[in-house]
């Protein structure tokens with residue numbers, strides 16, 4: 019039996035410019051680092067002091083601000099105060115609580131920090147327990163396939179290859195030990211930056227307690243104050259990093275299957291997309307393109323001329339993406355294997371031999387991606403693939419790491435890792451292995467795809483992995499339950515700071531019905547990453563594989579995706595610059611409305627679009643809760659008042675999409691791929707509102723790095739209704755030249771009653787304005803650099 023150990027009473031404290039350190043009578047050290055006014059790091063050392071301070075999660079570019087904080091000692095407590103928060107440490111029992119400056123308790127220790135000796139491996143099992151408030155809700159924690167609100171459940175973080183997972187399977191592929199709590203309207207986050215196997219219990223074992231612990235390492239967590247939940251996520255990615263902008267095409271539609279081969283099949287499918295006018299930007303080659311599954315090789319029979327193929331696809335507007343797994347086949351005639359051996363890149367067991375594991379190529383060795391020299395070597399392997407052949411993106415799979423035929427489906431615990439100069443066992447490195455692989459891959463693409471932007475997609479990742487790569491949710495199933503899961507997993511990953519994610523559309527395992535495929539496309543149309551993928555051992559899964567009706571509807575939605583690219587790209591820009599997730603559960607849109615807090619389906623995409631997926635067969639309508647604001651139904655401009663539930667009816671060819679009143683939204687014309695056509699005029703849709711509303715539009719070349727030198731535009735549109743006038747102002751930052759001539763304005767909700775349009779003081783001749791009475795739209799053209807437009 020293990021004994022729970024606790025800190026004793028207060029013995030002494032000291033302060034440095036970065037932290038307050040308190041020591042207990044039995045030698046426990048607690049350091050409170052003030053990261054900024056909103057974020058405090060809690061770090062405990064139970065016995066002999068702290069380990070070397072290193073984290074893969076933190077963005078190396080993130081430097082804590084030099085923040086002033088005050089420390090006040092009294093008889094019973096030590097208090098630390100920032101401009102936003104107060105932390106009180108009880109001198110008697112070492113417990114902490116965090117309050118806002120109004121004295122409201124945001125979080126407090128229940129047992130607080132305690133630990134048990136790990137009798138098998140040495141070190142400690144470090145534990146923390148917090149009181150749960152009666153009305154407290156919990157969100158986030160990565161890819162957990164359960165209802166958005168985590169309360170009443172327990173989870174484990176340990177990256178696993180879970181083929182055909184289902185609702186409740188835990189753990190899955192990703193480890194993101196960060197959650198958001200909300201009670202009494204106040205949101206906060208806890209990021210437990212510990213890469214060992216970790217656990218979170220949200221008032222499951224004991225109804226009034228939320229706890230988290232790990233099988234090794236330090237009790238090292240960050241308290242992140244909101245109070246708005248959206249700011250919690252933003253502050254978390256301020257520390258753990260945000261990605262660079264992807265190439266615009268990566269937000270287009272992707273087509274994948276395990277596997278498209280030989281070359282003639284690839285040509286047939288890509289040509290058919292063009293013939294049928296289904297937009298598509300990216301085409302994937304799964305493991306069968308390789309020679310016997312040897313990474314960085316091509317099967318000479320199936321793909322005799324890879325460069326020619328990639329070039330031809332490029333001419334048709336396709337970007338080719340190839341899979342690369344971590345396992346390197348043990349084969350003395352294989353260059354990559356030999357090079358790796360010579361450079362000593364492969365992971366070893368504790369006693370010296372390499373870790374040998376079976377995956378697709380048979381027996382393999384595995385690079386230790388936690389070693390800087392190994393990542394550097396790996397990045398150079400992409401020279402030919404990216405630099406010569408012209409592949410545009412790389413797909414990292416099996417990087418939990420996944421092994422066949424062994425217990426635990428991964429490395430044994432004794433395997434050694436460099437961990438960037440902090441040598442350790444697999445127990446500590448398992449959860450970051452996939453993240454470091456995708457990092458090394460990203461660095462390879464950065465090297466050889468210049469001046470273009472890289473694109474990487476991964477299955478496994480850890481906190482901070484969002485800096486390097488996009489992700490997908492893994493091997494799902496063609497079922498209605500999985501459509502529901504896709505929706506909640508994409509939201510959850512977004513709450514967890516990882517926006518660039520999507521699911522295998524239609525399901526990876528088994529064959530979807532036409533209806534399920536259609537409904538899935540309708541949801542994924544608004545997911546940051548949009549790709550159809552299937553295991554290929556059942557019927558085909560291209561948009562035309564489900565009959566005429568499904569083809570027409572899929573095409574219609576993929577076209578909508580392309581029309582909304584400027585909006586999605588702007589949402590990505592907001593994620594990159596201010597950390598607002600691209601996909602926002604409606605609890606994050608309005609946490610002050612209790613109706614939003616347990617909703618799984620309704621979802622905000624960016625600032626102004628609300629979607630609600632149809633997640634049942636034969637559905638003719640469903641209830642949709644619209645949060646505060648007024649909402650236009652996308653399909654007919656009917657105005658719905660928010661803060662209530664409405665019953666929305668639809669057919670198979672529509673799904674609930676709402677645009678917030680007051681929004682200004684840009685649309686691209688329909689295109690078969692990004693950049694196919696020159697845009698003559700940019701469609702700008704203005705949705706009449708009742709108050710002030712800000713809309714953003716980000717524009718740049720869609721690829722390359724000119725934006726770093728000012729080659730971008732950030733346009734802010736403010737709409738406002740003042741008496742009988744509707745005023746739209748535009749302000750612009752940056753110096754990119756748009757390729758289009760002007761704006762084609764479409765007004766929504768004006769009922770064709772427009773009398774005057776004044777653009778920058780000049781009345782517009784509105785005799786030519788076209789009134790479309792049926793849908794009550796009014797269209798006209800204006801200068802793209804206008805500053806003020808008055809409609810009356």
Ligand code: MIG
Pocket residue numbers: 275276304305341415416477492493551552553
């Ligand atoms: O053991 O590369 O999740 O997307 O198609 C299966 C073949 C390996 C698992 C991935 C899936 C991919 C498949 N891979």
